[in-house]
Amino acid sequence: xxxxxxxxxxxxxxxxxxxxxxxxxxxxxxxxxxxxxxxxxxxxxxxxxxxxxxxxxxxxxxxxxxxxxxxxxxxxxxxxxxxxxxxxxxxxxxxxxxxxxxxxxxxxxxxxxxxxxxxxxxxxxxxxxxxxxxxxxxxxxxxxxxxxxxxxxxxxxxxxxxxxxxxxxxxxxxxxxxxxxxxxxxxxxxxxxxxxxxxxxxxxxxxxxxxxxxxxxxxxxxxxxxxxxxxxxxxxxxxxxxxxxxxxxxxxxxxxxxxxxxxxxxxxxxxxxxxxxxxxxxxxxxxxxxxxxxxxxxxxxxxxxxxxxxxxxxxxxxxxxxxxxxxxxxxxxxxxxxxxxxxxxxxxxxxxxxxxxxxxxxxxxxxxxxxxxxxxxxxxxxxxxxxxxxxxxxxxxxxxxxxxxxxxxxxxxxxxxxxxxxxxxxxxxxxxxxxxxxxxxxxxxxxxxxxxxxxxxxxxxxxxxxxxxxxxxxxxxxxxxxxxxxxxxxxxxxxxxxxxxxxxxxxxxxxxxxxxxxxxxxxxxxxxxxxxxxxxxxxxxxxxxxxxxxxxxxxxxxxxxxxxxxxxxxxxxxxxxxxxxxxxxxxxxxxxxx
Amino acid sequence: xxxxxxxxxxxxxxxxxxxxxxxxxxxxxxxxxxxxxxxxxxxxxxxxxxxxxxxxxxxxxxxxxxxxxxxxxxxxxxxxxxxxxxxxxxxxxxxxxxxxxxxxxxxxxxxxxxxxxxxxxxxxxxxxxxxxxxxxxxxxxxxxxxxxxxxxxxxxxxxxxxxxxxxxxxxxxxxxxxxxxxxxxxxxxxxxxxxxxxxxxxxxxxxxxxxxxxxxxxxxxxxxxxxxxxxxxxxxxxxxxxxxxxxxxxxxxxxxxxxxxxxxxxxxxxxxxxxxxxxxxxxxxxxxxxxxxxxxxxxxxxxxxxxxxxxxxxxxxxxxxxxxxxxxxxxxxxxxxxxxxxxxxxxxxxxxxxxxx
Numbered sequence: 001x002x003x004x005x006x007x008x009x010x011x012x013x014x015x016x017x018x019x020x021x022x023x024x025x026x027x028x029x030x031x032x033x034x035x036x037x038x039x040x041x042x043x044x045x046x047x048x049x050x051x052x053x054x055x056x057x058x059x060x061x062x063x064x065x066x067x068x069x070x071x072x073x074x075x076x077x078x079x080x081x082x083x084x085x086x087x088x089x090x091x092x093x094x095x096x097x098x099x100x101x102x103x104x105x106x107x108x109x110x111x112x113x114x115x116x117x118x119x120x121x122x123x124x125x126x127x128x129x130x131x132x133x134x135x136x137x138x139x140x141x142x143x144x145x146x147x148x149x150x151x152x153x154x155x156x157x158x159x160x161x162x163x164x165x166x167x168x169x170x171x172x173x174x175x176x177x178x179x180x181x182x183x184x185x186x187x188x189x190x191x192x193x194x195x196x197x198x199x200x201x202x203x204x205x206x207x208x209x210x211x212x213x214x215x216x217x218x219x220x221x222x223x224x225x226x227x228x229x230x231x232x233x234x235x236x237x238x239x240x241x242x243x244x245x246x247x248x249x250x251x252x253x254x255x256x257x258x259x260x261x262x263x264x265x266x267x268x269x270x271x272x273x274x275x276x277x278x279x280x281x282x283x284x285x286x287x288x289x290x291x292x293x294x295x296x297x298x299x300x301x302x303x304x305x306x307x308x309x310x311x312x313x314x315x316x317x318x319x320x321x322x323x324x325x326x327x328x329x330x331x332x333x334x335x336x337x338x339x340x341x342x343x344x345x346x347x348x349x350x351x352x353x354x355x356x357x358x359x360x361x362x363x364x365x366x367x368x369x370x371x372x373x374x375x376x377x378x379x380x381x382x383x384x385x386x387x388x389x390x391x392x393x394x395x396x397x398x399x400x401x402x403x404x405x406x407x408x409x410x411x412x413x414x415x416x417x418x419x420x421x422x423x424x425x426x427x428x429x430x431x432x433x434x435x436x437x438x439x440x441x442x443x444x445x446x447x448x449x450x451x452x453x454x455x456x457x458x459x460x461x462x463x464x465x466x467x468x469x470x471x472x473x474x475x476x477x478x479x480x481x482x483x484x485x486x487x488x489x490x491x492x493x494x495x496x497x498x499x500x501x502x503x504x505x506x507x508x509x510x511x512x513x514x515x516x517x518x519x520x521x522x523x524x525x526x527x528x529x530x531x532x533x534x535x536x537x538x539x540x541x542x543x544x545x546x547x548x549x550x551x552x553x554x555x556x557x558x559x560x561x562x563x564x565x566x567x568x569x570x571x572x573x574x575x576x577x578x579x580x581x582x583x584x585x586x587x588x589x590x591x592x593x594x
Numbered sequence: 595x596x597x598x599x600x601x602x603x604x605x606x607x608x609x610x611x612x613x614x615x616x617x618x619x620x621x622x623x624x625x626x627x628x629x630x631x632x633x634x635x636x637x638x639x640x641x642x643x644x645x646x647x648x649x650x651x652x653x654x655x656x657x658x659x660x661x662x663x664x665x666x667x668x669x670x671x672x673x674x675x676x677x678x679x680x681x682x683x684x685x686x687x688x689x690x691x692x693x694x695x696x697x698x699x700x701x702x703x704x705x706x707x708x709x710x711x712x713x714x715x716x717x718x719x720x721x722x723x724x725x726x727x728x729x730x731x732x733x734x735x736x737x738x739x740x741x742x743x744x745x746x747x748x749x750x751x752x753x754x755x756x757x758x759x760x761x762x763x764x765x766x767x768x769x770x771x772x773x774x775x776x777x778x779x780x781x782x783x784x785x786x787x788x789x790x791x792x793x794x795x796x797x798x799x800x801x802x803x804x805x806x807x808x809x810x811x812x813x814x815x816x817x818x819x820x821x822x823x824x825x826x827x828x829x830x831x832x833x834x835x836x837x838x839x840x841x842x843x844x845x846x847x848x849x850x851x852x853x854x855x856x857x858x859x860x861x862x863x864x865x866x867x868x869x870x871x872x873x874x875x876x877x878x879x880x881x882x883x884x885x886x887x888x889x890x891x892x893x894x895x896x897x898x899x900x901x902x903x904x905x906x907x908x909x910x911x912x913x914x915x916x917x918x919x920x921x922x923x924x925x926x927x928x929x930x931x932x933x934x935x936x937x938x939x940x941x942x943x944x945x946x947x948x949x950x951x
Contacts, residue, residue, distance in 0.1 A: 021667030022708055025660045028627045032667075032709070052706035052716045053691075055624045055745075056752040063750070065894035071881055072889070075745045078628025078781060104841070122634065130664060173664050174645060183634065183642065187867055190635050194871025199861075200635070201628055202780055204878025205840075207896075212840030212850075213877040222870075323702065355752060357702030360715060478841035560666065570627075 015040040017551045024563060026127040028079045029053075029570020031524075033563060035540070035556070042545040044559060047537060053570075054323075054368050058353050061514045066092060066483055066506050067208065073502065073516055074202045079569055081201035082115050082193065083495035084502070084516060090272075091491025091502040092208035093279040098481035103469040104210025105274035107477050109292070109462040110223060111196040111206065112270065112493075116455035117230055118189035118200070119496035120391065124241075124448045125171065125182040128564040131557060132244060133176060134168040140547045140557040144251050151247055155239035164247045167240055178240070185233055192226045192459075195219050210478035220467055227459055232423040234453040238431055241449035245442050252546050259441030259562030261538040262300060265393040266374065266385040266522060268308070268492035268499045269295030271458050274465075281338040281489070284308045289403055292458045293494060294411070296397035297374055299383055303400045304376070308492055309339065315501070316346045316382055317517075318371040321364070321526035327352035333505045333513050334488050344375070348503040348515040349488065371528035372521050382528065386535035387498020387519045389444045389567040391451030394494060399435050409457040418453050421460070441539075441565035448567070485509045495519050497567035523566045536563060604651025610799040613653035616685035617791070618677050618726065621660055622707040622719045623691020624746040624755050628781035629737040630661040630690060636784035637868040639792055649792070653799040671708055677726055684731035684770070684798050686791070689723070692739040692746045693761040695754025696720050704753045723761065732768050732794050734775045735759070736787055741776040741811070742886040749890050757886075759811060772797075772804070776811040780883035783861055786816050810886060812858070821854035821873070821880045824863040831855075833921075834914020836906065840877065847879050848906050851896040854880040855905075 017039060022032030036046040061072060070088035074081040086108055093099070100108075130136060137145045148164035161167045170178035190200045196213050198204030205213040213219065249255050271292035278287065288295050288308035296306045297314065305311055319326055327345075330352035334343045343349055360366050373382035387393050395416055398404050402413040410417045418431040433450040436443040469475070487506040494500060498519030505513040525534035533541075543562045549555060604610065621627050633641055639648055641662075644655050658673040676682050694704035696718050706716030727733055735758040738744035746755035759766070759774050766774055777790050790813055796802040806814045822828050830836065830846035837843040837850055848855065852874050854862075862875045873880045882892040892899075898906070935943040942948060 020709075023660050023667070023670065025663040025666050025670050028631065028661060029621075052703055053622060053624055054694075054704050054753060055755070057745075059752050060748040060750045065896075067896045068889075068893050071895050072745060072748075075626055075628070075780060078626035078631045081626065081628060126634075126662065135664070173662070174642060180642065183640070187635050187637060187640075190867045191870040194866045194876070198871050198873055198876045198878040199866045200871070201631055202883070204873040204881075205876060207840055210841060212879070214842055214844040357699045357704065359701050475842040476839075478839055480839060555666070 015551070016045065019554060019556060021556055021560075024560065024568070026130060027564060027568040027570065028077070029568065031563070031568055031570050033540070033559060035559060037545065039545070039551050044540055044543050044545070047540040047559070048362065048366070052368070054355065054357070056355065057516070058514055061511055063510050066095065066504065066509075066511050069504065069511065069514060070206065070208065073514075076516060077518065077569060078201055079119065080495035080497065080500070080518065082111065082197055082203050082206065083493060083500055084518070085203050085206045086112055087491040087493035087500045087502045087516070089206055089208045089491070090279065090493055091489050091504050094281055094491065095487040095489035095504060095506055096208060096481040096483060097280070098209045098479055099278050100210030100479050101474065101476045102274040103215060103466060103474060104477040104479070105272060105277065106462045106466040106469070107196045107211035107213065107215060108206065109271045110459060110466065111193055111203070111211070113455045113459035113462065114189055114192035114196075114223075115200070116496050117452055117459065118186050118193065120448045120452045120455070121182050121189065122186035123496070123567050124445065125237075126173075126179060126186070128445060128567070129171050130173050130179075131561050131564060132168060132248070133171040133173065134165060135172050136557065137168055140549060140555050143548060147251050148247065153243045155243050159236040159240040159243075161240065164244060167244050185230065188226050189230060192223050195223050207478060209481050212478055215466070215470065215475060215477050217470060220463060220470060224463060227456060227463065228421070228423050230456055231420050232426055234456055235420055235423070235426050235429045238449050238453055241446060245446050249442060254544060255442065255546060256438050256440050258543050258546070258558050259444070259539045259565050260438055260542050261386065261535060263298055263396070263439045264300065264383055264385040265298040265388055265396055265439070266499045267293070267296050267387070267393040267397040268311070268494055268501060269293050270494040271462070281309070285310070288492070292404055292406065292461070293394045294398040294401040294403050295492065296401055297385065298397065298400070299374070299376055299385070303397060306397070306401050306403070309337075309341075312490060312492075313337065313341055313343070313347075314374045314376070315348060316344060316373045316375045317348060317351050318346060318373055318382060318528040318530070320371055320529040320531075322367050322370045323356050323358055323365050324370065325354040325356050327354060330354070338488060348501065348517055349505060349513065351513070351515050367526040369521050369525050371525040371532075371534060372517055373528060373532070382530055382532060384525070384528075384532050384534055384538070386523050386566065388439060389448060389565055390494065390497040390519065391454075392439065392444045392447040393498060395433055395447050395451060395454065396435055399433070406457065406461045409454065409461070416450075416454065418450075418457055420453060420457070441561045444565035483509055495569070497569050498522065518569070520569050524568060536566065539566070604801060606800070607651040610651045610653055610801060611647070613799050615653045615655050615795050615798050616673065616677070616682040617655060617657045617659070617688060618673060618682070618685055619657065619659035619688045619690070620707070620719065620722060621690045622705055622722070623689050623740050624694055624705050624753065625691025625737060625739045627661065627690065629787060630659060632781040632784040633787055634662070635867045636788040638785050639788050641788065644788060644792060644795070649796070651799065651801055652792070653795055655795055674708070674722070674726070677729060680729055685729070686732045686734060686794055686798070687726050687730035688734045688736055689740045689758050690736050692743050692755040692757060693720060693723065694746070695756065698754050720761070723758075727762060728769065730768055731770045731798055732772045732775060733758070733762070734777065734790070734794070736777050737782050738778045738780040738883055738888055741778040742888070744780060745889060764811075773807055774811055775805060775807065775813070778812065778817075778884040779859070780888065783864055784867065785864060786860070790816070816860050817858045817884070819858070819860065821857045821859050821862055824860060825854055826862060826875050831906070831909055832914065833918040834910035835918060836910065844877065847874050847877075848902055849898050850879055851898060852879040853882040853892050853899055855902055856899070857882045857885055859884040
C-alpha cells in the first residue's frame with residue numbers, strides 16, 4: 001500500500017493526492033517514487049524518483065594500476081558487475097593495443113550472452129512480471145482477472161497454460177510454477193556464465209587480453225547442454241509472454257500509454273565479431289557495425305547513427321539537479337580524440353567528479369545522479385535518450401539497422417527473425433520480433449522476453465565457433481600486453497538493462513581519469529541544466545491510471561509497471577560518484593512532497 | 595499405503611516449527627546488491643528451501659528483502675518499524691554494503707533509506723543500524739563491504755566507509771549474546787550465505803549451539819582453510835610448476851597474481867553456483883576478496899605477491915623439480931601401467947589357483 005501524504009486539493013473537479021512508495025522493491029538497488037496523482041482524471045501529474053547512496057569509485061580509482069580497473073569496476077553493480085568487468089576489459093584492450101585470440105573473444109561473448117539469459121529471465125519473471133501475477137491483478141484489477149479467467153491462451157498448446165489467468169497464477173511469487181521454474185533457470189544460466197567467467201556477478205577470469213578460464217571440450221559441452229535446456233524454456237516463455245501482453249493491451253485499451261515516451265533510444269551494441277574486431281579506436285566505426293547487437297542512436301523514432309566514433313562524440317554529461325559542483329574550471333584531459341576530433345568539456349573523458357553532499361531540496365539539488373545526454377548537432381538539442389531497459393533499444397536499433405545476420409538470427413530492417421533449434425522435447429521454432437509502434441512499458445517487457453531467445457542464439461553461434469577453435473587445438477584464450485605510459489580509451493558495451501561505457505585516461509602508467517556510464521543514469525536522471533527531464537520522468541508523467549482501486553487502497557501498480565519496465569538497477573545508476581539517487585521533478589513547482 | 599505420522603523427526607519439532615524468525619535484509623549500505631543477487635543463485639539451501647522450511651523442526655522464516663519482496667513502499671517498510679518497536683521477535687538483521695561515516699560533513703547523506711516524516715529528509719543507514727541492532731537476535735554482515743569495508747573503503751575514498759564491526763565495535767554482542775556474524779566475499783559465495791542463515795535460524799529455534807566464529811567473526815567451518823589449501827592447482831605449486839600465461843596454461847597461478855596462499859576462503863572447494871565455477875580452480879587468480887585487507891593490500895591484482903615470491907622460487911628451484919621428476923617417473927613406470935597378469939593367454943596368470951583344471 002502507498003503512503004498517503006497530505007491531500008492537496010487546489011481545484012474543483014480535480015482530486016489530487018500525493019502518494020509515495022519508498023522503496024520500490026523487486027529491482028536491484030534502492031529507489032523511491034513520489035508522485036502527485038489526479039484521481040478524477042486518472043493520471044500522474046508529478047513524479048520524483050529518489051535513491052540515496054554515494055560511494056565515490058572514480059575518486060578512489062585515480063592513481064591505481066589500470067590493470068585493476070575491471071576488478072574494481074565490476075563491484076559497481078551486483079547484477080551487472082560482469083557487464084562492467086567486460087566493458088572495462090574492452091576499454092583496456094583499446095588502451096593496451098591488445099587483441100585476444102579468437103577463443104578469448106568468443107569466451108567474452110559466451111559469458112555475456114549467458115548473463116543476458118540469466119538476467120532477463122530473473123528480472124522479467126521473478127521481479128517485473130509479479131506485477132502481472134494473479135495475486136497482484138486480484139488486488140488491483142479484479143475485473144481484468146475475471147476476464148482473464150474466461151480468456152483462452154492462444155498458445156496454450158505450446159506453453160501449457162489454458163487460460164490467461166493460468167499464466168498469471170504461474171507468475172505468483174514463490175508459489176507460481178513458472179516463477180519457481182525461472183528461479184532454477186536463473187541458476188543454471190549462471191552456471192553457464194561461471195564456466196567462462198568463473199564467478200557471477202564479479203567474475204574471476206574475464207581479463208584484458210582475453211579470458212583466463214582454462215577452456216576445454218568439457219567447458220563447451222557443459223555450456224552446450226545447459227544452452228539447449230534454455231532454448232526449450234525460451235520456446236515456452238516467449239509465446240506465453242505474448243499471450244499475456246496481447247491480452248493485457250486488448251483488455252485495457254489505452255494501456256499502450258503506460259510508461260510511454262518518445263522513441264529516443266541509445267544502444268552501444270555488444271558481442272564483437274572476432275573476425276573483425278581489433279579494439280582500436282581508429283577502426284571502431286567498422287568493427288562496431290559488425291557486432292552481433294548493432295550500436296545506434298535513435299531520436300524521434302529515427303535511427304540517426306550506427307557509428308560508435310560518432311556516437312562517442314555525441315556524449316555529454318550535464319548537471320542541473322545533482323549534488324555536484326561543475327568541473328568547468330578543472331583540468332581538461334582530452335582535447336582531441338585519437339582521430340583528431342574535438343572532445344567537449346562535458347564529455348566523460350573530461351569529467352571531474354566534485355561531490356557536494358547537501359540537504360535534499362526538491363526545488364534545487366536533489367539527486368546524486370548526473371544527467372547524461374546525446375548532443376544532436378542537427379538541432380543543438382541535448383536529448384534525454386533511454387535504453388528501453390536494454391532489450392527494447394538493442395532490438396530496435398539492430399532491427400532497423402539490418403546489419404546482423406547469423407543465419408538463425410537475422411535483422412530485416414523492421415524486425416528480427418529468430419530460428420530456435422530442435423530440443424529434447426520440442427521441434428524447431430520460428431520467432432519474429434517486430435519493431436513496435438510505441439516505446440512503452442509492455443513493449444519493453446515483451447522485448448525482454450524475446451531478447452532471451454536472441455541472447456541464446458548469439459550464445460549458440462559463439463559456441464559453434466568456439467568448438468572450431470578448440471577442436472583445431474587453438475586453445476589459447478589470452479594474449480600478453482604492456483601498459484603504455486599514456487593512453488586514451490573507451491569500452492562500449494551493453495549491460496543487461498542497456499548502454500554501458502567506460503572512458504579511461506592513462507598517464508604515467510596510472511589511471512588519471514576513469515568514468516563508467518551505466519544504463520541507469522541514462523534512464524533515471526533528474527532534470528538537467530536546460531530543464532530537460534530524464535526518461536523516467538517522461539514515462540511516469542505520461543502514465544494513465546488503470547488501477548481499479550481508489551486513493552484509499554491505491555497500490556500504484558501502473559506506475560510500478562512503468563518504472564520496472566526500464567529494469568532499474570540503482571547501484572549502477574549511482575555507480576561511483578553519484579550514489580543512489582534519482583529524482584523526478586515535473587510540471588509545477590514541487591512543494592510538500594516527502 | 596502412505597499415511598500421516600505424528601513422529602517428531604527433530605526434538606520438539608512441533609514447538610520449534612511454531613517459532614517465526616524474521617529476516618530484515620538491509621541493502622542500503624554502500625554496496626552493489628551483489629550479495630542479494632548471489633542469494634538468488636544459492637542451491638544448498640536455496641532461498642525457497644529456507645522460506646518453505648526444508649529442514650524438519652526449523653522455525654518458519656519470513657524474509658524481508660527489497661530485491662524480491664511482493665510489497666512496495668510503506669507496506670514493505672512496515673517490518674522495519676515493527677522490528678524497531680520490538681514486534682518482530684526474534685529477527686535477524688542483515689546488512690549488505692559498508693557503513694559510511696556520516697559525521698565527516700555538515701549536511702546531506704552518503705547512504706539512506708526511507709524518509710523521516712518530521713524533517714522530510716532521508717533516514718541514514720547508520721541511523722537504521724542504531725535503531726535496529728539493539729533489538730536484533732542476531733546481526734549478520736554479508737559481503738566484504740559490510741564485514742570489513744571492502745571497495746568503498748579503499749584508500750582515498752571520500753565517504754569514510756567502514757565495515758559493520760568497525761561501526762558497532764568488534765566486541766559488540768546482540769541481546770542474545772551473539773557476536774556480529776561476518777560472511778565475507780565480494781560477493782559472498784551464495785551457499786555460504788544461505789547455509790549460515792539457516793544455521794542461525796536453527797540456533798534461534800534452539801536446535802543448534804552458539805555459532806562457531808573465528809577472530810575475524812567468520813564461521814570457522816567455512817573460512818578455516820586458505821584458498822591454496824583447497825585448490826585443485828596446489829600440487830603444481832608443490833612441484834614448483836607455475837603458469838606463464840592466463841588461460842590454457844592450467845598450472846598454479848601465483849606467478850600471475852593469485853593470492854590464494856594467504857587468503858581464507860572456501861570457493862575452490864565449494865565452487866560458485868551449484869559447484870560450478872570459482873577462481874583458481876577455473877583459471878582465475880584469487881584477488882583476496884574475502885579478506886579484511888581487501889582490496890588495497892593485494893593490488894595490483896595481476897602482479898605476483900611480493901611476500902610469496904621467495905617461497906614460490908624455493909619450490910621452483912629446489913625441491914619442486916625433484917618431486918616432479920620422481921613422481922613423473924613413478925607414473926610412467928608404475929601407476930600408468932596395468933599389472934602384467936591381464937592377457938588372453940591359455941593359462942591364468944592372476945595368482946588364483948583354479949579348481950576346475
